[in-house]
Amino acid sequence: MTAAVIDLGTNTFHLIIAQISPDNIEVLYKTNIPVKLGEGRINDHIIVPEAYERGLLALETFQNEIRKHQVDKVKAIATSAIRSAGNGENFVKAARSYAGITIEVASGDQEAEYIFNGVKASGAIRETSLVMDIGGGSTEFIICDENGLLWKKSYNIGAARLMQAYFNSDPISQSDRQAITSHLDNELADLKKACSIYKPMQLIGSAGAFETFTAMIDGQLDLNNTPSTAIDLEAYRILSKTLQHSSHSERAAMPNLIPLRVDMIVIAAILTDYVIALSGIERLSLSTYDLKMGVLENLRQSEAG
Incomplete structure (x- = not known):
């Protein structure tokens, strides 16, 4: 088919x-x-x-x-x-x-399930993991292990929403960053609780912004033929700090940062930093498989009967 x-x-x-x-x-x-x-x-x-x-x-x-x-x-x-x-x-x-x-x-829950199926197919889930998919409108979080899905939720904290509400300066100001953090404190209380219950060991970023982070850290990697790969956490922290302290024009000149993400990548970095701190996770990886591959995986399973 x-x-x-x-x-x-x-x-x-x-x-x-x-x-x-x-x-x-x-x-x-x-x-x-x-x-x-x-x-x-x-x-x-x-x-x-x-x-x-x-x-x-x-x-x-x-x-x-x-x-x-x-x-x-x-x-x-x-x-x-x-x-x-x-x-x-x-x-x-x-x-x-x-x-x-x-x-x-798709409902937020359905979206999270499709993402989980895609990430699972990438082979990235080898231990209890927190999957994060940063969209423009929503961000999905899934806690899972090799045996299946443990917890999931979709939040209306996508990069485009946060950018329109809080990104008022160039580079983004400390007060704008603090406003985002305060908003996330209110929105993500149940994610924090879920992480304390399930104790995920790694954060898996699903495609999107995490592909950009990976490409900016290691421009030689062929992401088209890489279902999943580890991201060096210290290299990510350095990149995140650089992105948050740079202007639009400085980011626009950075290699492997596509025009669409020049501003939204700042929001994605703030979000990712927040989740790493909230969960206490010390390992980071990328799944290039996301919702699209999850839908294909569902179709494949239907074909298999």
Whole structure:
């Protein structure tokens, strides 16, 4: 079976097309388009007209690739921006009529499960672990071990939401950082409790910002062919400090930092630092497999019966 998965993220829409058999997933094609669906008014729960149009045009482009690859099954998963937007349902209807794409709006819990399935397939989970997926609209946390999922929750603390609410200076000021930390103190009390119960030993970052951290630390690593890899914690701490004390123009000149993430990577670093401190974790790793691979893994399991 040839399957396509579309991940309609808050910042980026992703398409992956794969040949699926009961015991294998072979990726045939993948691409992404930075639609910035959360641009401008994500905290007002609105997809602005310009972002709405970019999203539909991206889906039309994806549909052309899907037809070209003669795909048998399409799964399009919408996450936080569409889930929480007052006009999100209208976008789902427009996607069906304009681009012929039927969208499933995943709940936060469903999103976390897909992410867990993807990370599990990467082979990164070898001990009790905390998985973190920083999106634009939401951030998912999953505590798991080799035997399965122990705890999960999705929070509306994505990088785009926090950036629009708190990133008011360049470089980001100490007061802005403190405001984010105070907000996280309020939001993540139950994550702290869960970590004290399950005591995860490593933090696994799911794709996205963690791929950027890894590429900036080790630019020689081929992430396209690396399902999972360790991230040197001390090297990460140095990078995080550098990012938080740099200006937009300084970050824009840094190697392996894509334009879409030049500002949001600062928020991702603050979030990651907070979670490392909250959990007391001393090991960090990357899974390049995320929601998209999790959906493909579900399809593979269905094929296997």
